[in-house]
Amino acid sequence: MTVMIDGKKTASQIQSELVNKAQALKKAGLTPCLAVVLVGDDPASQVYVRNKHRAAQKIGIKTKDIHLPKETSQAELLKLITELNSDPTVHAILVQMPLPAQIDAEAMINTIAPEKDADGLNPTNIGHLFMDDPRALACTPRGIMTLLEKYQIEVAGKEVVIIGRSNLVGRPLAALMLNADATVTIAHSKTKDLKKIARQADILVVATGRAEMITKDHIKEGAVVIDVGINRLADGRLVGDVAQGDLDGYVSYLTPVPGGVGPMTIAMLMQQTLELAEKSR
Numbered sequence: 001m002t003v004m005i006d007g008k009k010t011a012s013q014i015q016s017e018l019v020n021k022a023q024a025l026k027k028a029g030l031t032p033c034l035a036v037v038l039v040g041d042d043p044a045s046q047v048y049v050r051n052k053h054r055a056a057q058k059i060g061i062k063t064k065d066i067h068l069p070k071e072t073s074q075a076e077l078l079k080l081i082t083e084l085n086s087d088p089t090v091h092a093i094l095v096q097m098p099l100p101a102q103i104d105a106e107a108m109i110n111t112i113a114p115e116k117d118a119d120g121l122n123p124t125n126i127g128h129l130f131m132d133d134p135r136a137l138a139c140t141p142r143g144i145m146t147l148l149e150k151y152q153i154e155v156a157g158k159e160v161v162i163i164g165r166s167n168l169v170g171r172p173l174a175a176l177m178l179n180a181d182a183t184v185t186i187a188h189s190k191t192k193d194l195k196k197i198a199r200q201a202d203i204l205v206v207a208t209g210r211a212e213m214i215t216k217d218h219i220k221e222g223a224v225v226i227d228v229g230i231n232r233l234a235d236g237r238l239v240g241d242v243a244q245g246d247l248d249g250y251v252s253y254l255t256p257v258p259g260g261v262g263p264m265t266i267a268m269l270m271q272q273t274l275e276l277a278e279k280s281r
């Protein structure tokens, strides 16, 4: 039997707990505020922006939305981030990925103040994470670890294979898994024999941004499959990076798309915004 992991329900439980935390901060004279910067119009980012808004509103987190045209220059973006860094009413800054080609993502990430880093992308935060002393964390990896915990899926000693090595998902997740005592393999587009590597996984995490590229023959029977992908098909449907159609009864646990990892990313972002606001004083 396959258990479908309910990320939507888990996320909404977490979010309802956050309401009290936000209220307490407000009573103490601090209104938590998240600034979200979107350059251009990446479809996955648009889904994210929409859902983030709804969650923040429910919890009582203020959001400051800045939507810039896709031609925005690097200098303009860095200036904006510098202003947000020094704005005392802003506690967390999130710059949506991917950025247009004229912008150097690394320079942007380096500019976000580590203590306002909503995505845990700054090298300081990444360094702390790799030393098993985490500060601000990447929200999607944190959401995945939280789901595994809530479903009491053991990580210690397990073979974890992560397909994708982005700074946002694959790399920080590998560090979290390692910190949780998993044996970790990271695969990517240059990996030879992806099927063989993927089939070794007790827990397979897929974050490639390639619609339904991972099929049953990449997966060991009884594995836990975490599908991170958010892909908008031409017909408007939202699908993951895993072809989920024939996995029922074959895998032990599976995260659906939508309703799996996505809502958890939002919940973790809200949690982290409150944590950063709390630490700001």
Ligand SMILES: NC(=O)C1=CN([C@@H]2O[C@H](COP(=O)(O)OP(=O)(O)OC[C@H]3O[C@@H](n4cnc5c(N)ncnc54)[C@H](OP(=O)(O)O)[C@@H]3O)[C@@H](O)[C@H]2O)C=CC1
Pocket: 044, 097, 140, 163, 164, 165, 166, 167, 168, 169, 170, 187, 188, 189, 190, 191, 194, 207, 208, 209, 210, 213, 228, 229, 230, 231, 261, 262, 263, 265
């Ligand atoms: N659910 C959620 O909350 C979130 C979902 N996403 C979604 O997750 C997906 C991944 O996002 P992100 O990590 O930012 O993506 P990136 O595009 O930054 O990275 C994709 C990674 O997948 C690897 N890859 C691409 N094609 C293949 C292939 N054919 N075989 C093996 N590896 C491959 C790339 O390898 P290489 O490094 O060699 O190029 C790269 O490491 C996207 O669909 C995105 O929208 C992202 C964040 C949050």
Ligand SMILES: Nc1nc(=O)c2c([nH]1)NC[C@@H]1CN(c3ccc(C(=O)N[C@@H](CCC(=O)O)C(=O)O)cc3)C=[N+]21
Pocket: 044, 045, 047, 048, 051, 094, 095, 096, 097, 098, 119, 139, 140, 168, 230, 238, 257, 258, 259, 260, 261, 262, 263, 265, 266
């Ligand atoms: N700096 C940065 N950090 C990110 O975390 C980041 C990013 N950039 N760029 C874009 C991707 C994508 N992403 C999503 C998060 C939640 C949903 C989400 O809420 N998904 C719902 C969709 C439901 C629906 O509206 O249909 C679900 O999966 O159920 C989607 C996509 C975060 N990303």
Ligand SMILES: [Mg+2]
Pocket: 097, 098, 166, 167, 168
């Ligand atoms: Mg990326």
